[in-house]
Amino acid sequence: MSIRRLLIANRGEIAVRIVRACRELEIESVAVCSTIDARAPHARAADRCVTIGPPRPRESYLSIGALIDAARQTGADAVHPGYGFLSESPEMAEACVEAGLTWVGPPADVIARLGSKIEARRLMEAAGVPVVPGHTPRDQSDDGLAEAARRLGYPLLVKASAGGGGRGMRAVKDAHQLDDAVRAARREAEAAFGDGTLYVERLLTQPRHIEVQVMADHEGGVVHLFERECSVQRRHQKVVEESPAPHLSATLRARLTQAAVRAAEAAGYRNAGTVEFLVGGSDPAEDGGRGNDDPNDPDDAVVAFLEMNTRLQVEHPITEAVTGRDLVHAQLAVAGGAPLPWTQADIQTRGHAIECRLYAEQPDNGFTPDAGRLLCYREPTGPGVRVDSGVASGSTVSPHYDTLLAKLIAFADTRNTALARARVALAQLVVLGVQTNATLLSRILRHPRMVEGHVDTAFLESELDGLLVDADGDGDGEGPALALTAALALHGRVEADARLATGRGAEAGGQPDPWRTLGAWRLR
Amino acid sequence: MTRRPPGAVVQTLTGDIDHRGGQIQIDGLDGLIDVRRIDSNTYESTIDGRRFEVIVANGPDADWGWVDGRTFRWPHRPDVDTASAASNAAQAGPGASPIAATMPATVSQVAVSVGQRVSRGDVLVVLEAMKMEIPLRAPGEARVAAIRCAEGETVEPGVPLVDLAEVDDSLATADE
Numbered sequence: 001m002s003i004r005r006l007l008i009a010n011r012g013e014i015a016v017r018i019v020r021a022c023r024e025l026e027i028e029s030v031a032v033c034s035t036i037d038a039r040a041p042h043a044r045a046a047d048r049c050v051t052i053g054p055p056r057p058r059e060s061y062l063s064i065g066a067l068i069d070a071a072r073q074t075g076a077d078a079v080h081p082g083y084g085f086l087s088e089s090p091e092m093a094e095a096c097v098e099a100g101l102t103w104v105g106p107p108a109d110v111i112a113r114l115g116s117k118i119e120a121r122r123l124m125e126a127a128g129v130p131v132v133p134g135h136t137p138r139d140q141s142d143d144g145l146a147e148a149a150r151r152l153g154y155p156l157l158v159k160a161s162a163g164g165g166g167r168g169m170r171a172v173k174d175a176h177q178l179d180d181a182v183r184a185a186r187r188e189a190e191a192a193f194g195d196g197t198l199y200v201e202r203l204l205t206q207p208r209h210i211e212v213q214v215m216a217d218h219e220g221g222v223v224h225l226f227e228r229e230c231s232v233q234r235r236h237q238k239v240v241e242e243s244p245a246p247h248l249s250a251t252l253r254a255r256l257t258q259a260a261v262r263a264a265e266a267a268g269y270r271n272a273g274t275v276e277f278l279v280g281g282s283d284p285a286e287d288g289g290r291g292n293d294d295p296n297d298p299d300d301a302v303v304a305f306l307e308m309n310t311r312l313q314v315e316h317p318i319t320e321a322v323t324g325r326d327l328v329h330a331q332l333a334v335a336g337g338a339p340l341p342w343t344q345a346d347i348q349t350r351g352h353a354i355e356c357r358l359y360a361e362q363p364d365n366g367f368t369p370d371a372g373r374l375l376c377y378r379e380p381t382g383p384g385v386r387v388d389s390g391v392a393s394g395s396t397v398s399p400h401y402d403t404l405l406a407k408l409i410a411f412a413d414t415r416n417t418a419l420a421r422a423r424v425a426l427a428q429l430v431v432l433g434v435q436t437n438a439t440l441l442s443r444i445l446r447h448p449r450m451v452e453g454h455v456d457t458a459f460l461e462s463e464l465d466g467l468l469v470d471a472d473g474d475g476d477g478e479g480p481a482l483a484l485t486a487a488l489a490l491h492g493r494v495e496a497d498a499r500l501a502t503g504r505g506a507e508a509g510g511q512p513d514p515w516r517t518l519g520a521w522r523l524r
Numbered sequence: 525m526t527r528r529p530p531g532a533v534v535q536t537l538t539g540d541i542d543h544r545g546g547q548i549q550i551d552g553l554d555g556l557i558d559v560r561r562i563d564s565n566t567y568e569s570t571i572d573g574r575r576f577e578v579i580v581a582n583g584p585d586a587d588w589g590w591v592d593g594r595t596f597r598w599p600h601r602p603d604v605d606t607a608s609a610a611s612n613a614a615q616a617g618p619g620a621s622p623i624a625a626t627m628p629a630t631v632s633q634v635a636v637s638v639g640q641r642v643s644r645g646d647v648l649v650v651l652e653a654m655k656m657e658i659p660l661r662a663p664g665e666a667r668v669a670a671i672r673c674a675e676g677e678t679v680e681p682g683v684p685l686v687d688l689a690e691v692d693d694s695l696a697t698a699d700e
Binding site: 489 | 541542543545546548550553557559560561565567568569571574576578579580581582583584585588589590591592593594595596597627628629632633650652653657658
């Protein structure tokens with residue numbers, strides 16, 4: 001039964017992206033929004049829109065009742081959850097099915113099984129998928145976790161069993177840091193997922209994060225759409241992703257993609273999903289002192305299942321770019337009961353794609369999230385440039401939601417050209433009114449290790465100090481500053497004329513004088 | 525054109541401009557800069573034949589400029605951010621800076637109680653904003669004098685959440 005009217009239970013760029021797919025497939029789209037989002041691009045893009053509650057996510061985008069009501073009220077026959085919010089909630093999947101709605105995602109029991117880190121590990125181990133050593137103590141007290149940590153050894157990760165997106169997760173270098181980490185992780189896990197169960201896991205040294213996109217149908221068909229390298233991350237928040245993973249041997253690629261397909265089969269998976277792996281050297285002390293494992297040597301690399309994300313990923317566009325396949329189209333087809341639109345042999349990759357995540361944050365102030373009104377927002381365009389965004393000039397960036405404003409995806413025949421495209425796209429991007437990580441993204445793309453394709457999950461944190469410093473590559477000399485000075489002088493004149501014309505003259509002294517203030521400018 | 529640190533760029537400007545544009549002379553710089561207005565917030569400056577697109581915007585807390593892929597921001601008041609506020613307060617002694625949110629946030633945890641002694645770096649309150657936990661830490665040795673927020677409460681930037689008082693040393697010694 002193919003989908004006719006789809007409710008999109010999300011906001012921001014992913015909701016906009018799903019609306020676009022609906023238009024292409026001639027499916028009617030229903031957006032939902034909180035009161036603060038009533039004028040947001042996602043709310044305006046869809047054919048219909050229902051205001052489902054106040055800004056706090058719990059009372060709107062996380063309210064299963066409000067979403068089901070919105071679907072009923074608009075006559076929707078299916079629900080796409082996007083990512084985040086309720087996308088990995090078995091309760092939401094269940095509620096949709098009970099309400100007679102098609103759920104665009106795997107069945108509730110599959111989400112539940114894979115959403116529990118403990119169960120997922122057990123399942124993967126049984127299916128012969130390699131996993132990272134770890135333990136969930138039955139005794140969930142501070143003492144119980146300390147004992148589990150002692151037996152596992154340091155460094156380790158404390159993770160929320162129900163978690164994802166880095167929330168409820170803490171890296172712990174030694175026993176002294178454990179108590180704080182456990183309490184913070186438990187609190188975050190309870191707040192974010194309503195479940196404070198924790199899990200300790202060995203921290204691999206300098207691993208790469210490589211994940212495999214899979215797609216499965218109702219008839220047991222499973223295909224993979226190759227890998228994404230997502231090692232450029234900070235506190236488990238991905239920042240730059242690319243596909244294919246650089247310097248990945250054909251053998252290692254085959255190991256990863258085969259393990260991913262096995263994982264999906266073992267889970268009885270359906271629809272789009274992502275199997276995340278850590279790839280890297282193990283602790284030299286643990287492998288007989290050989291050390292220096294080469295992650296690119298297929299016989300030497302440690303491959304470990306990390307988790308399976310039972311939804312569309314933020315970074316799905318790079319897979320779409322290199323495979324030429326539309327994942328949301330496929331999701332909607334499969335959810336509607338159709339078999340997979342492709343066989344494994346149909347899926348080949350071509351060229352190279354890089355995604356940069358634009359966050360509303362202050363990298364030079366501890367990455368504090370920023371909020372406010374976008375005074376000016378202009379997206380880059382051009383061959384091989386795709387921008388998925390959920391904001392526009394005049395949009396309000398609210399502190400209630402995720403800080404992801406947009407994703408810039410550059411695609412080209414070679415990795416070097418894709419990098420150049422991404423750099424130029426970033427230089428064309430204009431965001432005024434809210435601070436972003438755009439400058440940091442440009443510097444990452446110019447960093448020698450990024451240029452060479454040798455990054456691991458420790459890259460961003462370890463190179464951060466250098467990346468936060470004004471670099472020579474940021475601009476050529478004083479030309480831009482002089483150009484700005486001259487423009488501000490003219491702008492000041494225009495503003496003064498406008499004030500005179502409206503008769504407000506001198507009282508508009510609150511306006512800063514660009515001739516005076518220029519000395520204090522700061523680069524973001 | 526000589527390269528100088530950007531902060532020293534502006535000396536004196538003289539120019540012949542109207543609202544559409546004109547030429548500007550910057551003291552110490554050979555030649556003139558041509559500048560013209562493209563639309564309400566877009567300008568084009570030409571220096572030595574090279575053109576730069578410039579976009580400016582005036583916001584409620586800061587003014588903004590963009591040129592050649594670089595973004596500039598002039599806060600109307602000096603930024604009060606957690607990191608610098610904490611370090612300033614540490615230098616000036618406890619109580620010199622209010623313990624306050626820097627953005628609208630929800631109090632996810634109050635980690636101290638009234639009368640409690642705290643040391644530099646101790647977590648006082650944990651805020652949640654944009655799905656991130658933001659700890660507010662004690663700037664130095666102090667005693668918690670008052671707590672002005674509750675868990676679950678939504679707080680606005682700049683409003684004090686915890687009052688700290690100087691530690692009474694005689695009492696502290698007696699405790700130990």
